[in-house]
Amino acid sequence: MTPRRLPATAESLCLLGLAGFMAWLLLGGDYWMYLNPRFKALTWAAAGALALLGGYGLWRPSPRAAWLRAGLFAFTLALCVVSGLAVHEGAEKMGAEPQAMREAEATPEPRVKKRGVEYIRINLGELYDIVGKPQPELIGLDYAVRGFVRRTPELDAEGEFVLYRVALYCCYADSTAVGFRVRPPKGGKLPENGAWVVAYGKLDRLDRPKPEAEESLGGSAFSSVNEDYRIAASLIEAEKAPGMGMMYEWRPQEPYAY
């Protein structure tokens, strides 16, 4: 093997490794922690093309290969391994369970009845859109939203918590955490930090905007808690985290993506 062929072989092996990592993500169920699942076909195609280029490179080594470039590719592969191992931990922090994704979640009914009241199932992003473009006919309705709980000493003092959910548009780097303050029913306890809950209630306009509730969540530099409305909950129920904990879809009307 010539000195030039060695880094070229290393580069090709890294491309094959990257293709293998993509296939592992697609088959292993953690794909949704990196990319919106609607890109699966695209990633399959990319994995195939990378494998093709990797195989081709073993057969016809790139004459421009260099150890520095091969080292960078190897470091990238190491990042893949580190992130792959960390995903379970990160998912736990967001209250989601990567493994649960394999269990296909049945599409829930668009409405749910609790204690005689019918609630519209909606996700926090969709609810955010409703208050963003005030639509009076939709503001006063009863909603059921789910997400993970974030508590701070300041919010505790006000008897509230923030219900968050991460919106993933394309990839994890674009993700934005969207949240609403939630006021539990009278006498109701605040749920545990990080717990997944469903809050049933109505939107309640705040007297003055409360931007101080905003915080940064790991990986989502952009988190946004609605400043104008909170959810006045009439019921809060603990829930198992949905298979894929993030929001990938927003619908303008019923049935909402929930």
Added chain:
Amino acid sequence: MYESFQIFAQICVAILLEAAPFLLLGALASGLFEVFASRDWIERLMPRSPLAGVLAGTVLGLMMPCCECGIVPLVRRLIAKGVPPATAMTFMLAGPVINPVVLASTFVAFQGDLTVVALRCALVALIAAAVGFSLRNKSPEEILLPAAASGAACGCGDEPAPAGALFGSLADAAPLSALKGPSLRTRLDHALRHAQGDFLDMFRILILGAMVAAAFKTFVPAGFVSMMQGDLMLSVVGMMGLAVLLSLCSQADAFVAASFSGFPLAARLAFLALGPVLDVKLVLMWQGAFRYKVIKLLALVPMVLVFSACMLLGAALKLWGPQ
């Protein structure tokens, strides 16, 4: 610290996973283009006048949707193959925004607000046209790095050309019709060779860009972003800086821009218009393709135009519009 590194790794890998298909597509298109599109055919096809060329470059993305990562190797190849620089450079800047996919994502992200879509298109078209027009009289050698112009990305120039080979170099100026063509298998091998060279060359740079963007997202202090939104100039400059640092894909950035709901429209427009034409990963990619003077132009024109247009828009909206 290890936790931050894990988040950094996840963001970095996510960006690479998102961009890799488009880069591969761009490299493959570039390889096929190199082998199957002859120079005389391209010369016949492209408009002669610089103005028509700029106009063609602005709307080419509507027929050839391409993201900003994949378009760089393709444009490098287009110029080397004889596409007028005015057309190719306009296409490189306008294509990632003025295409059906990005127009639709902007429309959806801003809840059907056509004003944002129109403003984004207009500003990006203006930037692209300004850059394209100012490069109208340049030759490929004046724009591309010597290595890029001679096909060094694929390394073809390093190897003795096989007998009868037509596609060994980007500088290939021989009309195909004048020579006996090789077999389809040989052509495909050459296409793959070029695609391999382009991809490996650009992927290295994409990795570095993804690392910078991931580091920013991971280590930026909480509240830094929200600090900027109160002042028009600070918010416009801040959003321009964020667009450059975050290096988001043009197909996704509209959703991120929309999430900055507390920022004035002018600042969000600055983010939407600047990100696809100038960001860290693009600058790194350009360094592998274009000469320093061209990179300077590619960086300065968008910055000046976006800043001026968005400050004017912000001031106008403050005076007359609903804020």
